[in-house]
Amino acid sequence: MGRKNKRANYLSPLKVIKDNHLSKKDVLAIKDNISLNMSTIRLIIAMFMLIFGIAIIIIMGVESGWKQIETFGLSSLIAQIILIVMSLQAAILIIASYKNKNFKKSALLNRIACILLFIGITTQMLMGIYADAEMGFTNRPETLSASIIFIAVLLLIQPSYWIDALILNLTTSISLIVLTIVLSITTQMEGLLYYILTAIAFPVFAYFVITLLFYAECKNYQENIENERLTDKAYYDDLTHCKNRHGLKLFLDENISNWKKKDNLNLLIVMFDIDNFKEYNDQFSHLSGDYCLKSVCDGIRKAFPSPSLDFFRYGGEEFLLFLELSNEEDPKYVIEKIRKSTENLKIESAKGSPKEYVTISVGGTFIKNTDHFVFDEQISIIDKCLYQAKNSGKDVSCLDGKIIR
Numbered sequence: 197m198g199r200k201n202k203r204a205n206y207l208s209p210l211k212v213i214k215d216n217h218l219s220k221k222d223v224l225a226i227k228d229n230i231s232l233n234m235s236t237i238r239l240i241i242a243m244f245m246l247i248f249g250i251a252i253i254i255i256m257g258v259e260s261g262w263k264q265i266e267t268f269g270l271s272s273l274i275a276q277i278i279l280i281v282m283s284l285q286a287a288i289l290i291i292a293s294y295k296n297k298n299f300k301k302s303a304l305l306n307r308i309a310c311i312l313l314f315i316g317i318t319t320q321m322l323m324g325i326y327a328d329a330e331m332g333f334t335n336r337p338e339t340l341s342a343s344i345i346f347i348a349v350l351l352l353i354q355p356s357y358w359i360d361a362l363i364l365n366l367t368t369s370i371s372l373i374v375l376t377i378v379l380s381i382t383t384q385m386e387g388l389l390y391y392i393l394t395a396i397a398f399p400v401f402a403y404f405v406i407t408l409l410f411y412a413e414c415k416n417y418q419e420n421i422e423n424e425r426l427t428d429k430a431y432y433d434d435l436t437h438c439k440n441r442h443g444l445k446l447f448l449d450e451n452i453s454n455w456k457k458k459d460n461l462n463l464l465i466v467m468f469d470i471d472n473f474k475e476y477n478d479q480f481s482h483l484s485g486d487y488c489l490k491s492v493c494d495g496i497r498k499a500f501p502s503p504s505l506d507f508f509r510y511g512g513e514e515f516l517l518f519l520e521l522s523n524e525e526d527p528k529y530v531i532e533k534i535r536k537s538t539e540n541l542k543i544e545s546a547k548g549s550p551k552e553y554v555t556i557s558v559g560g561t562f563i564k565n566t567d568h569f570v571f572d573e574q575i576s577i578i579d580k581c582l583y584q585a586k587n588s589g590k591d592v593s594c595l596d597g598k599i600i601r
Contacts, residue, residue: 245283269326472546531593538555555590557585557593559579562596
């Protein structure tokens with residue numbers, strides 16, 4: 197019994213979400229991934245539908261001596277024009293999404309393209325019902341009934357709802373098919389059965405495809421989350437969320453060659469540590485010491501919200517920062533801003549400390565216009581500057597051997 201229920205729920209997106217403990221934010225991210233992953237397939241479909249619509253109009257024109265309306269009916273011509281217009285718009289949006297580097301905007305363009313394709317295909321099918329009526333293949337009751345139920349199917353089963361609302365399951369689709377068959381038999385409208393089964397076939401097929409894609413993307417999404425978690429653990433410090441020594445090595449491997457190629461580098465490298473931190477830990481406990489470390493790092497991030505800041509925990513209460521400055525920025529001002537960001541937090545210092553609040557000492561070097569960068573040489577310069585700052589009474593900054601007053 198349990199196995200049967202499990203199989204029945206396999207195709208339910210709600211079940212997938214519940215089993216994987218996905219939040220609304222997770223579902224939105226998965227939807228965007230599916231939308232982008234299907235963009236190439238969607239573009240192929242759009243181009244096929246565009247060519248198909250143009251080909252039908254040409255064939256209709258050749259066969260009728262370019263009197264399509266008289267020969268095939270107005271509805272048939274309108275159906276092909278709508279398909280061509282919607283397919284062309286969808287193709288343009290998908291191509292635009294390829295060129296857009298913003299993930300969210302690309303996903304949105306793809307979702308709009310999906311809706312346009314859906315409208316084009318289903319409207320063409322709906323107009324086909326009226327085209328057959330114009331040609332006398334169906335009578336008025338059949339045409340009206342087919343149109344009403346067809347529209348009802350589109351409102352109840354449409355692709356944008358399968359992932360957005362997540363309210364449908366296979367039972368809904370089967371129920372509609374059974375209802376259509378019963379109506380067709382009881383009212384003796386054979387044309388109705390043909391049109392509605394055609395109308396349902398597309399949504400049901402799409403439901404299977406999209407639900408299976410959603411299930412697969414959930415698994416992929418969770419694997420990515422787990423990989424990110426392991427990466428964070430390997431390269432980031434859990435407490436301060438700064439990168440650790442492994443993260444520093446990776447950062448240097450990725451950036452040193454780029455720095456050497458730049459004609460105007462303007463790179464400020466800074467090391468700081470928290471003054472009298474051992475006394476603070478001994479007096480307030482290690483738990484408070486952890487809070488102090490985290491607060492200092494958060495304060496610096498708040499002072500430098502720019503993504504140009506790279507932040508590393510070098511060891512204990514020592515931290516390393518890399519900042520690429522613009523030509524207008526003064527490195528002396530920036531290094532002082534780092535020092536003052538901790539002073540402004542006003543964290544109470546340990547008793548007996550010369551300062552009322554927790555402070556940091558800062559050492560740094562400013563690198564400009566160089567094709568020679570050896571990290572060990574730079575860190576040696578910075579270490580001497582930090583030592584000089586400590587010997588100058590602490591709570592001071594030292595840049596390239598000069599104390600900033």
